[in-house]
Amino acid sequence: MLNDLIDFFRTTGFSLITWKMLVMWGVAGALLYLAIAKGFEPLLLVPIAFGALIANLPTRGVITAEMKPNGVYETAFFKVESQVLSEPSAGNLQSPSTPASPENRRTTRVERIEGGLYDFISQGIKLEIFPPLIFLGVGALTDFGPLIAMPRTFLLGAAAQLGLFVTFMGANLLGFTSKQSASIGIIGGADGPTAIFTCNKLAPELLGAVAVAAYSYMSLVPLIQPPIMRLLTTNKERRIRMKSLRKVSKLEKLIFALVVMIICILLVPDASALIAMLMLGNFLRECAVTERLVHASQNEIINVLTIFLGTSVGITMRADSFLAPETLKIIVLGVVAFGFSTAGGVLVAKVMNILNPHNPVNPLIGSAGVSAVPMAARVSQVEGQRYDTSNYLLMHAMGPNVAGVIGTAVAAGYFISTLKGSL
Amino acid sequence: MDDALLALPPPVFGVLPEHPAFFESIGYQINGLAVVFIALGLIWAVMETIGIYFKRRDTTQRLAAAPPDAVIPTAESESPPDGQPTPELAAVIAAAVAFTMRGQRYRIEAIAPATYSDWAREGRRQIFASHQVR
Numbered sequence: 001m002l003n004d005l006i007d008f009f010r011t012t013g014f015s016l017i018t019w020k021m022l023v024m025w026g027v028a029g030a031l032l033y034l035a036i037a038k039g040f041e042p043l044l045l046v047p048i049a050f051g052a053l054i055a056n057l058p059t060r061g062v063i064t065a066e067m068k069p070n071g072v073y074e075t076a077f078f079k080v081e082s083q084v085l086s087e088p089s090a091g092n093l094q095s096p097s098t099p100a101s102p103e104n105r106r107t108t109r110v111e112r113i114e115g116g117l118y119d120f121i122s123q124g125i126k127l128e129i130f131p132p133l134i135f136l137g138v139g140a141l142t143d144f145g146p147l148i149a150m151p152r153t154f155l156l157g158a159a160a161q162l163g164l165f166v167t168f169m170g171a172n173l174l175g176f177t178s179k180q181s182a183s184i185g186i187i188g189g190a191d192g193p194t195a196i197f198t199c200n201k202l203a204p205e206l207l208g209a210v211a212v213a214a215y216s217y218m219s220l221v222p223l224i225q226p227p228i229m230r231l232l233t234t235n236k237e238r239r240i241r242m243k244s245l246r247k248v249s250k251l252e253k254l255i256f257a258l259v260v261m262i263i264c265i266l267l268v269p270d271a272s273a274l275i276a277m278l279m280l281g282n283f284l285r286e287c288a289v290t291e292r293l294v295h296a297s298q299n300e301i302i303n304v305l306t307i308f309l310g311t312s313v314g315i316t317m318r319a320d321s322f323l324a325p326e327t328l329k330i331i332v333l334g335v336v337a338f339g340f341s342t343a344g345g346v347l348v349a350k351v352m353n354i355l356n357p358h359n360p361v362n363p364l365i366g367s368a369g370v371s372a373v374p375m376a377a378r379v380s381q382v383e384g385q386r387y388d389t390s391n392y393l394l395m396h397a398m399g400p401n402v403a404g405v406i407g408t409a410v411a412a413g414y415f416i417s418t419l420k421g422s423l
Numbered sequence: 424m425d426d427a428l429l430a431l432p433p434p435v436f437g438v439l440p441e442h443p444a445f446f447e448s449i450g451y452q453i454n455g456l457a458v459v460f461i462a463l464g465l466i467w468a469v470m471e472t473i474g475i476y477f478k479r480r481d482t483t484q485r486l487a488a489a490p491p492d493a494v495i496p497t498a499e500s501e502s503p504p505d506g507q508p509t510p511e512l513a514a515v516i517a518a519a520v521a522f523t524m525r526g527q528r529y530r531i532e533a534i535a536p537a538t539y540s541d542w543a544r545e546g547r548r549q550i551f552a553s554h555q556v557r
Contacts, residue, residue: 151474154467158460165452172448177441252477259469267462390528403463410462414455419439 013058020319024056027317031212040219044192044310048212051314052322054118063118063315075316076122078115082108122312125200125207130309131193132277137302138193138405139257139281140294142373146398148256149245153365153396155348157403160369161411162344163188167337174329179203182415184330187214188337189408190221191371196313197274198412202419208316209327213334218372224335225342225367225379232346233363237353238387240362242396253286264410270420271413278409338370345369345400361396368397371404508534 009015031049035042054062065075085107124130147153164185171181179202186198187210195214199207217224261279265272281297284290349366364383368376380397439451508516516534 148470148474151467151470154463154470155460158456158463161456161459165455168452168455169445169448172443178439178443179441246478246481249477249481252473255473256470259473260466263465263469264462267465268458388528406466407459407463410459411455414458418451418455 016058018319020323021056023323024052024317024319027322028053028056028314031216034216034219041215043306044215045219047307047310048215048314048317051311052208052317053314054311055315055318059116062116063122064116065318067320075318076119076126076312078113078119080110081112081114082110084108118312118315121308122315124305124308125196125312126204128197128200128273130305130312131197131200132273134193134302134305134309135274135277135409136281137297137305138373139278139283140285140297141302142278142282142285142402142405143398144253144256144282144402145248146245146395147400147402148248148252150396150399152352153361153399154403154406155352156345156361156366156369156400157405157407158369159348159366160341160345160400160404161189161407163337163339163341163370164408164411166340167333170336171329171333174333176326176329177203179419180206182419183210184333185337186210186408186412186415187217187330187334188341189371189404189411190214190218190338190341190376191405191408192218193309194274194371194408194412196309198415201416205321206326206330208313208318208322209330211313212317213331217334217338218375221338221370221372221375222379222382224338225370225376226383228339228342229346229364229367229379229383232343232350235387237350237363238384239391240353240360241388241391242362242365242393243359245395250286250288254283257283257286260406264406264413268410268413268417270416271409274409274412275406278405341370342367345404362391362393365393365397365400369400369404369407371401371408373401373405374398376404377401 028049031045031052034040035045035049063075064077066077068074166185167188168181168185171184172178176184183195183199183203183206186195189195192211192214196207196211199210203210257279261275264275281294284294284297345366345368346363347366349361349363353360353363362380362384364380365377368380370376377394377397381392381394384391384393439447443451513534517531520529520531
């Protein structure tokens with residue numbers, strides 16, 4: 001009887017627990033605490049933390065993971081059992097790089113596909129489906145009116161991408177490869193779906209750490225940005241009042257969606273999926289005749305995908321791959337990226353005021369150029385009110401804020417197009 | 424893209440090795456920032472141009488909607504049109520606002536007659552204030 005009990009114990013998960021798993025339970029617990037008790041990006045941190053917890057339990061039928069010979073953990077793959085119906089003739093076999101001719105194609109009948117739940121759900125990230133679809137929802141939720149009313153704030157959105165490129169160099173100096181550096185740098189854009197999209201294309205082995213850093217810092221925007229904003233601005237600059245924004249017509253908003261999509265896709269085709277979905281969502285919203293579709297994009301689609309995206313990211317945080325010195329470096333580089341992006345926006349706003357002193361912008365809205373919508377714009381508003389209680393910067397800050405979303409997608413397109421073929 | 428183009432040095436097309444040299448990396452970053460500025464700058468230019476048309480159209484529509492025989496009050500007019508405060512009343516309101524907002528920056532943008540009775544509201548406020556909230 002005792003032997004039976006011991007045998008049974010061997011089939012349970014207790015014997016598979018390692019100290020690294022326990023550490024990861026602590027990490028998941030910390031993320032859950034930040035999300036639930038502190039309210040930091042709970043919609044994303046809760047699924048991510050939960051996914052991390054699942055990844056570090058001895059589960060069966062949830063996800064398949066395997067250590068590759070190069071030391072990289074590969075997750076979310078499944079086995080396909082198939083029967084070969086016709087063999088290619090030996091004389092027609094070609095190298096894998098050459099396209100297969102009809103006679104050397106192999107026909108198989110798929111009999112069984114074996115994999116865990118997240119082997120299939122995580123394909124949404126692997127196949128780059130989730131981030132663009134989330135952008136559809138983001139587009140449906142975003143009002144580009146403030147940006148269209150004051151298009152010069154596009155420059156602030158562009159300037160706030162400074163952190164991406166500075167961090168790229170920092171990461172490179174710390175020993176990361178170019179592809180990994182780009183994936184880490186994109187954290188500075190403060191745009192989760194774009195960070196995941198880029199990282200999955202260039203350095204999927206860093207996905208867990210990059211996503212956690214991106215979403216954690218997005219939630220910490222109210223703590224990271226204000227000291228940098230205060231450091232780079234004078235009291236007088238913080239009190240600058242900006243002219244009221246003009247009302248933007250529906251037609252103008254529709255034209256905007258098309259113009260942005262066409263220009264961005266022409267310039268960086270690798271960002272097409274993100275930009276096209278963002279602008280499709282926005283076009284649906286602004287055309288005002290597709291209410292049901294807008295409602296679905298703003299609610300059901302984005303909510304369901306957020307759950308799947310968050311847990312799929314969390315489930316990549318297996319102890320063996322996450323508890324590495326690289327993770328710590330990524331966390332540090334993430335702050336650097338955020339800091340430089342904030343500084344870039346504020347400094348370019350100051351330059352704009354020197355060039356056009358008759359119609360100044362409050363430099364505090366420059367920091368909103370990092371995407372984190374609408375958190376970064378709210379930070380500009382709160383900081384502005386600290387120095388002038390009757391100065392309302394929120395709508396002005398929304399301009400660079402949504403410009404930052406477009407800027408980050410363009411930067412991601414640049415990274416992908418220039419690095420995907422590099423060594 | 425043509426292989427010959429990709430073979431050009433990194434500062435032009437940004438193709439980087441796995442571990443680029445310092446200056447190679449800087450050139451790559453400058454290119455990247457330039458691409459972002461060009462993309463967003465181009466959209467800015469297009470939207471600014473389109474905005475000029477829409478601003479003009481709005482102005483034209485506003486002017487067309489204005490009544491042609493609107494009475495423009497002059498400084499000499501003794502009785503202002505209906506709904507407009509007399510100069511004396513405007514002065515009293517300005518003084519009251521200045522007193523209330525003392526120490527703060529403010530700007531009076533409009534003076535409009537109240538459409539409700541503040542006496543009734545004050546009465547309600549006093550009644551509610553007299554109850555003890557448990």
